[in-house]
Amino acid sequence: MKFVVIGGDAAGMSAASRAKRNKSDLEVTVLEQTADVSYSACGMPYNIADPNRAIEDLVVREAQVFREKQGIDLRTGHRVEAIDRAARVVTGHDNQGNAFELKYDKLLIATGGSPIIPDRPGFGLPGVLALKNLNDGRVMKEYIQIRAVKKAVIIGMGYIALEMAEALRARDIEVHMVKPRPILLPWMNRELASMIEEELQANGVQLHLGQDVTSIEKVDDRLKVICADMKIECQLVLVAIGVKPNSEIAEDAGLELGPKKAIAVDRAMHTSDQDVFAAGDCADAYHVVTGQKTWIPLALRANRAGWAVADNVIGKTKELPGVAGTAVFKVFYLEVARTGLTSDEASAAGFDPAEVVITGQTKAHAHPGSSIMRVQMVGDRKSGRLLGVQMVAREGAAHRINAPAVALHSQLTVEAYSQTDLAYAPPFGPVWDPTLTAANQLLKKLR
Amino acid sequence: MKFVVIGGDAAGMSAASRAKRNKSDLEVTVLEQTADVSYSACGMPYNIADPNRAIEDLVVREAQVFREKQGIDLRTGHRVEAIDRAARVVTGHDNQGNAFELKYDKLLIATGGSPIIPDRPGFGLPGVLALKNLNDGRVMKEYIQIRAVKKAVIIGMGYIALEMAEALRARDIEVHMVKPRPILLPWMNRELASMIEEELQANGVQLHLGQDVTSIEKVDDRLKVICADMKIECQLVLVAIGVKPNSEIAEDAGLELGPKKAIAVDRAMHTSDQDVFAAGDCADAYHVVTGQKTWIPLALRANRAGWAVADNVIGKTKELPGVAGTAVFKVFYLEVARTGLTSDEASAAGFDPAEVVITGQTKAHAHPGSSIMRVQMVGDRKSGRLLGVQMVAREGAAHRINAPAVALHSQLTVEAYSQTDLAYAPPFGPVWDPTLTAANQLLKKLR
Structure with a gap:
C-alpha cells in the first residue's frame, strides 16, 4: 500500500514516521x-534572538535519518500542485522544474499554514519579511546580520509578532509595532491585556495602535512604512498579521472546507474523501467546549493529528476528541496563557457566559519575590460549566493553564473545578491557587 | 445560636470568619x-532562612481584626481539655490557670496536628526543637541567632525536614539529616528520588540513611545525637519525623476516629456527632481516587474544610468531594510534586497498577536553559484510569502537577489524559508535555 504525505513538517513527518x-x-x-523537514518552527523567534546560534539548531531530525534509518522516501524540493482523486494521483514540480506524478492509496495533506500578506504596495520589497518556514528564519537572521539592522517595524500584534518583538529587542533593535485595530489582543480581557501593554513599553517596544499600513516604500537603502497618520523609516519589516491554512490544492480537488477555509476533517482526520486525510495547520478540528468545528493551528494538535492519521492509515481506528484552544506565549518577562472560550466566543456558541477577573499573587503570603497574577475565568450560567480561562503573570501561568484545560476536556462545572485539590507550597503560590480563587468568585455570579 | 471553634489556625479561623x-x-x-492565630505555618522554613525577616511577617490577619472588625469572640491562650457532648459544653484552662467552660450549639474541632516526638532519652532537651506552630518558629529563630548555630542535625527526611535543610543551609549552617529507614522518600519512585538525593548532596547536606537515633545527650553546651553506628555533635536538633492528628479530646469524647487516628468526618465535615464538626489537620477525608478514607494533612484542604463547616453551620448544605493528595515542595533548586496514588497505594486500594517513568525536558528542542524533568505515572490495567503522578524538575513541576490532579477528580483514563490539549511554547516545555509523553508510554503497558 502506498501512503503519500504532502508536507514534511510536524503533522506530515509524525504521520510518516x-x-x-x-x-x-x-x-x-x-x-x-x-x-527542510522536522524542525521546531515555534523556536524561530528564540533562535533569531541569539546571533551565535545557527538556525539549523532547530532541526529535530535530519532528512537522511528519515530516509536511511526509517525507510521513508522523503523528497524535498517537491511541490505538489494538484490532486486527482479519481485517479488517486498527485502531480507537481520539483525545484529543478521537472514535473512529477505519484500514485497513492492513502493520502495525507499536511501543507500547514502561511502568513497572510496584504495585497498592498511594497509588501513584496526586499527586507519585508514573514516568518513561517525554516528558510524564512534563515533569511531573516542573515538579513539582520548583513544589514546590521538597528530599527524594525512589526506589522501585527499577535503572539508571533510579540515573540519577535522580544527577539529583536534582545538584539538591541529598535522595535515599532503597528496594527489597524485600536486595541492589543482583542480576544483578551482588558485588565490582562494592560499588563502586556505595560510590559512591552517597559521593554522599549513602541506600540502604534489604530494604524493601518497602506503601503511600504523603498527610500535609498531603507524602507518607509506608510500609515494613514504616520510614517516610520526602518531597515526591516516583519509582516505578522495572521496565518491562513494552505488549503488551495484541497479546495481545487473538491474537498470540503471548514472554518477559515481550513480543510474539514472528521475525528479520524478523514477529509470528505475517505482515502484523503488532512492534519496540522491546514486542517480544522472539533472544539471540546462547543462541540463545533474550529481552526486553531498549534503544534501539539499537528503532532497528535499526524499520529492519528498514521493509526488510521494502517487500520487502527483512532479518533481525537479535539482541541481546547490551550495556548501560551512569553512576552519578555510575562507568561500569557489561555484555554477554552472568551465570553464573546461563548455567547456565539450559545452559552450564557459570566466572567470574572481576579488579581492574585504568584507566591504565598509574605513569601519574598511575589508578583501579581491576573486570572480571567468564564462560566456558563445555564449549565454551570467552566468555559474558559486566561492568565497573565511573571511566573506560573504557562503550566497553571493546563489544570483548567483538563477541566474543559472533562466538561467540569466551575463548582467542581473550585473543589479540585491543587498543589500548594509558599514558593509557588497562595494556599488557594489563583484559578481556585477565580472559580470561587465566578460561582457567585453563576448562582 | 452559639458556634464554638477549638483551634485558631487555617481551618478554625476560616470557619469562624x-x-x-x-x-x-x-x-x-x-x-x-x-x-497566635491565622498565620502561614507552611511559610516558616522560608522565614527562618532569612535572619532579617520577623517571624510575625507570617501572620495573615491580626487577632484584633477578628475581634473588632469581624465580631468574633477570639480567646487566645485558651486550652480546651474536654468536650461534654451530652451537656454541649467544652471545658479547659486559660494560660493564667483559670478554668473555663463554654456552651455550644455547634462545635468545630480544628486542633490541627503535632510533630511526633519519640519517647527516647534526650528528646526533651533544650535545643531539641520541632516545628508546628508560630511560636516554634519564633523559638527556633531566636535559638539560631543567640546560640550562633553552626551545625544542626535534622531527624527525619519528609518534606518539612527537606525544606528546613534548605533553610538552615541558607544560613550557612552545616546540616546532617538522619533517618532509620535506608531510603529517602520511600513513597517516591527511585529514579525521581535519586534526583533529590543528588540535589541535597550538591548543596552540602549530609545524609545518614539507616540511622535510628537512640538518644540525644547534652555535652557541655552542645548536643550529641547518638545512633547505632554513629554520633554527631551539634548545637541544634530538629525533630521532623512526622505529624499526628490532635484527636485526643475527640477520642475522649467518644467521637469516631479514622485513618491514623484522625477524627472521622463525612463529606459535610460532621463527626459521628451531627453537632460536632472537625476540619483541618486533625480530621480525615475521602480520597477522590479510591473513594476511601485517608489522612493527608495539607493547608488547602484545611481552609476549604473550614469554609464547608461554616456553610453547614449556618444551614447551607455543603459537601466536599475529597482530596487527591496533591502536594508540592521545593528542595533547593528542585520542584517536587505528586498527586494521587503510588503503585503500592494503588495495589492496596484494589487497583491493578502499571507504572512508567519518563525523562523529559523542561524546555523545547534546542531551547537554551533546558534541564531534565522526570515524570512517574501510574494507571489501572483494569479500568484504564489514571491513578497518580509524581514529578521532579528544576522548573515547571509545581504547577504542572495540577493538570493530572484535575484529571484524578474527573476520573479520566490515561487514554483521555493523553488526548488533552495542554499548552506549548518553547520556553516552557516540549511540544508533547512530559505528562503527555508519560501517558503515551503508560498506555502501551495498559493495553
Missing part, C-alpha cells in the same frame, strides 16, 4: 516543497 | 491555646 514504524511494508513517500 | 460573615447574628467563639 509512525505509519512506517508500525507497518514496515507500507510504502511511505513524503513530498516537501522546501529543503 | 465565613460563618460570622454570612450570618451576623451567630455567636462565634474561637478558643486557641497559643497566642
Whole structure:
C-alpha cells in the first residue's frame, strides 16, 4: 500500500514516521516543497534572538535519518500542485522544474499554514519579511546580520509578532509595532491585556495602535512604512498579521472546507474523501467546549493529528476528541496563557457566559519575590460549566493553564473545578491557587 | 445560636470568619491555646532562612481584626481539655490557670496536628526543637541567632525536614539529616528520588540513611545525637519525623476516629456527632481516587474544610468531594510534586497498577536553559484510569502537577489524559508535555 504525505513538517513527518514504524511494508513517500523537514518552527523567534546560534539548531531530525534509518522516501524540493482523486494521483514540480506524478492509496495533506500578506504596495520589497518556514528564519537572521539592522517595524500584534518583538529587542533593535485595530489582543480581557501593554513599553517596544499600513516604500537603502497618520523609516519589516491554512490544492480537488477555509476533517482526520486525510495547520478540528468545528493551528494538535492519521492509515481506528484552544506565549518577562472560550466566543456558541477577573499573587503570603497574577475565568450560567480561562503573570501561568484545560476536556462545572485539590507550597503560590480563587468568585455570579 | 471553634489556625479561623460573615447574628467563639492565630505555618522554613525577616511577617490577619472588625469572640491562650457532648459544653484552662467552660450549639474541632516526638532519652532537651506552630518558629529563630548555630542535625527526611535543610543551609549552617529507614522518600519512585538525593548532596547536606537515633545527650553546651553506628555533635536538633492528628479530646469524647487516628468526618465535615464538626489537620477525608478514607494533612484542604463547616453551620448544605493528595515542595533548586496514588497505594486500594517513568525536558528542542524533568505515572490495567503522578524538575513541576490532579477528580483514563490539549511554547516545555509523553508510554503497558 502506498501512503503519500504532502508536507514534511510536524503533522506530515509524525504521520510518516509512525505509519512506517508500525507497518514496515507500507510504502511511505513524503513530498516537501522546501529543503527542510522536522524542525521546531515555534523556536524561530528564540533562535533569531541569539546571533551565535545557527538556525539549523532547530532541526529535530535530519532528512537522511528519515530516509536511511526509517525507510521513508522523503523528497524535498517537491511541490505538489494538484490532486486527482479519481485517479488517486498527485502531480507537481520539483525545484529543478521537472514535473512529477505519484500514485497513492492513502493520502495525507499536511501543507500547514502561511502568513497572510496584504495585497498592498511594497509588501513584496526586499527586507519585508514573514516568518513561517525554516528558510524564512534563515533569511531573516542573515538579513539582520548583513544589514546590521538597528530599527524594525512589526506589522501585527499577535503572539508571533510579540515573540519577535522580544527577539529583536534582545538584539538591541529598535522595535515599532503597528496594527489597524485600536486595541492589543482583542480576544483578551482588558485588565490582562494592560499588563502586556505595560510590559512591552517597559521593554522599549513602541506600540502604534489604530494604524493601518497602506503601503511600504523603498527610500535609498531603507524602507518607509506608510500609515494613514504616520510614517516610520526602518531597515526591516516583519509582516505578522495572521496565518491562513494552505488549503488551495484541497479546495481545487473538491474537498470540503471548514472554518477559515481550513480543510474539514472528521475525528479520524478523514477529509470528505475517505482515502484523503488532512492534519496540522491546514486542517480544522472539533472544539471540546462547543462541540463545533474550529481552526486553531498549534503544534501539539499537528503532532497528535499526524499520529492519528498514521493509526488510521494502517487500520487502527483512532479518533481525537479535539482541541481546547490551550495556548501560551512569553512576552519578555510575562507568561500569557489561555484555554477554552472568551465570553464573546461563548455567547456565539450559545452559552450564557459570566466572567470574572481576579488579581492574585504568584507566591504565598509574605513569601519574598511575589508578583501579581491576573486570572480571567468564564462560566456558563445555564449549565454551570467552566468555559474558559486566561492568565497573565511573571511566573506560573504557562503550566497553571493546563489544570483548567483538563477541566474543559472533562466538561467540569466551575463548582467542581473550585473543589479540585491543587498543589500548594509558599514558593509557588497562595494556599488557594489563583484559578481556585477565580472559580470561587465566578460561582457567585453563576448562582 | 452559639458556634464554638477549638483551634485558631487555617481551618478554625476560616470557619469562624465565613460563618460570622454570612450570618451576623451567630455567636462565634474561637478558643486557641497559643497566642497566635491565622498565620502561614507552611511559610516558616522560608522565614527562618532569612535572619532579617520577623517571624510575625507570617501572620495573615491580626487577632484584633477578628475581634473588632469581624465580631468574633477570639480567646487566645485558651486550652480546651474536654468536650461534654451530652451537656454541649467544652471545658479547659486559660494560660493564667483559670478554668473555663463554654456552651455550644455547634462545635468545630480544628486542633490541627503535632510533630511526633519519640519517647527516647534526650528528646526533651533544650535545643531539641520541632516545628508546628508560630511560636516554634519564633523559638527556633531566636535559638539560631543567640546560640550562633553552626551545625544542626535534622531527624527525619519528609518534606518539612527537606525544606528546613534548605533553610538552615541558607544560613550557612552545616546540616546532617538522619533517618532509620535506608531510603529517602520511600513513597517516591527511585529514579525521581535519586534526583533529590543528588540535589541535597550538591548543596552540602549530609545524609545518614539507616540511622535510628537512640538518644540525644547534652555535652557541655552542645548536643550529641547518638545512633547505632554513629554520633554527631551539634548545637541544634530538629525533630521532623512526622505529624499526628490532635484527636485526643475527640477520642475522649467518644467521637469516631479514622485513618491514623484522625477524627472521622463525612463529606459535610460532621463527626459521628451531627453537632460536632472537625476540619483541618486533625480530621480525615475521602480520597477522590479510591473513594476511601485517608489522612493527608495539607493547608488547602484545611481552609476549604473550614469554609464547608461554616456553610453547614449556618444551614447551607455543603459537601466536599475529597482530596487527591496533591502536594508540592521545593528542595533547593528542585520542584517536587505528586498527586494521587503510588503503585503500592494503588495495589492496596484494589487497583491493578502499571507504572512508567519518563525523562523529559523542561524546555523545547534546542531551547537554551533546558534541564531534565522526570515524570512517574501510574494507571489501572483494569479500568484504564489514571491513578497518580509524581514529578521532579528544576522548573515547571509545581504547577504542572495540577493538570493530572484535575484529571484524578474527573476520573479520566490515561487514554483521555493523553488526548488533552495542554499548552506549548518553547520556553516552557516540549511540544508533547512530559505528562503527555508519560501517558503515551503508560498506555502501551495498559493495553
